[in-house]
Amino acid sequence: MAVGLSYGCEGASANGRVGFVLYQNSKFFKSRIYKSHGSFSKQIVSGNIDGGRASGVELAFSPKYNTSELQLRDHACVFWDYATNDWSTVGCTKGRDQFLRCKCNHTTNFAVLMTFQIKYKYAKPLEYISYIGIGLSMAGLVITMLFQILTRKTRKSSITWMLVSLCFSMLIFNIIFVSGIENRNARNSGSDTSSYEQQPQPPATTDNTLLTSDLADPPAAPWCTAVAVLLHYFLLATFMWTALNSAQLYLLLLRAMQPLPGRFIATMSVLGWGIPALVVAITFGVTYREGKALNYRQEEFCWLAALDEHHNFSMEKPMLWSFLLPVALILLFNFIVLINITVSVIWRNNNNLTRNKKDSFMKRVIGTISIVVMLGITWTVGYLMLINQEETSLTFSYVFCILNGTQGLQICILYTFRSPVFKKKVSEVFPVFSVPEIPVYLHSKIYYVSKSHLGKHAKETFRPFQTLSEDTSLSTLSNLI
Secondary structure (H helix, E strand, O other), X not given: OEEEEEEEEEXXXXXXXXXXXXXXXXXXOOOOOOEOOOOOOOOEEEEEEEOOEEEEEEEEEEOOOOOOOEEEEEEEEEEEEOOOOEEEOOOEEEEEOOOEEEEEOOOOEEEEEEEEEEOXXXXXXXXXXXXXXXXXXXXXXXXXXXXXXXOHHHHOOOOHHHHHHHHHHHHHHHHHHHHHOEOHHHHHHHHOOOOOOOOOOOOOOEOOOOOOEOEOOOOOOHHHHHHHHHHHHHHHHHHHHHHHHHHHHHHHHHOOOOOOOOOHHHHHHHHHHHHHHHHHHHHHHHHOOOOOHHHOEOOOEOOEOOEOOOOOEOOOOHHHHHHHHHHHHHHHHHHHHHHHHHHHHHOOOOOXXXXXXXXXXXXXXXXXXXHHHHOOHHHHHHHHOOOOOHHHHHHHHHHHHHHHHOHHHHHHHHHHHXXXXXXXXXXXXXXXXXXXXXXXXXXXXXXXXXXXXXXOEEEEEOOOHHHHXXXXXXXXXXXXX
């Protein structure tokens, strides 16, 4: 910190002396009002004039701080008042041009209290990837919902409500994310208070108000808190519906010959929309207080709070226990179901199936990818973004944005565009896109040829119950994807 000093004296003798002491830290000046969270040094200037009475002291400060991370928001000219044992602004005024200027009508222990706005770093390509991917996803989700609803009778499928609910919660989340995730009030306040080097101001005196913290309080934004609540709810609902789809896939594929339990859809609806609402209500009720919105949400983004005052990931913030932990449990459940389905149904060898091997392999790969996308397994990459290493975290951030920003588009491609009903409808409207269907047989024919009888004897063999169950599962999976 560079400091310039000037003073005026009245009745000073020829032998008058001026003395200043520079304290390198604030250990002797513990304030109850001004709370400091930053790690930068705090220096105090003490001035005394012997042999005369000071008519005024003016100080010009040039503070040094990390301009890449912090942005000066405001400052206050103060002195240490031994009567109250705290900082005071009485008799001091402030100004601002290329320096931070203070003028006091007395000499004592002077300081400039400053409050900063945090500068958040953004990777612009990530922002572009996110918005492009989400735009494509929203279009894909709308197409998928319309297709599922309008062709339900044609497809005779029982998964319509489950998949539509998943797509609906994901669509609403994406809409709110695009339109309201950024707290523009916080960004505007930061841009309006750029550092004094970049935006000189006239030296006119401004209100010298005692500051309470070295970090600026975020502007009041109730709408941002509301956006954070809605994002929290619909993203939790999206994951909840992936878990419920996992349960339905398990029942349809591994218990193919048994009907779904009674009132299955009604029960799933209560769980899918009710549990996320309960989690959000408890989280908001525990963390939110009037004037303490940052206990629940972040300042820069309208999303759950995750970092402490030192910008380290905090175990006490709601991001961990109201989102990361529940989602981790859901993803673990989905992963277990995925393993069961892939091992027991998709990749189980069945020599009785009369299919081309290449065609069978591709169907298995696509079937696996389809379930991975529906169950949101790719969201596990998000946990790798928590690695405390900038380059590694940035790499996983790109992978995360590409995989999950386009999840709605992936669902549309795998569950709508590949559907035989969709292909048929498209070929009726646009004959140029017609694709010949490849029949799948559920029984085989065995031909016997002998030297003594040149005639061909045909015999049909039907599968036992276990084999039929396996084929029915594969047929069900084919309809799902």
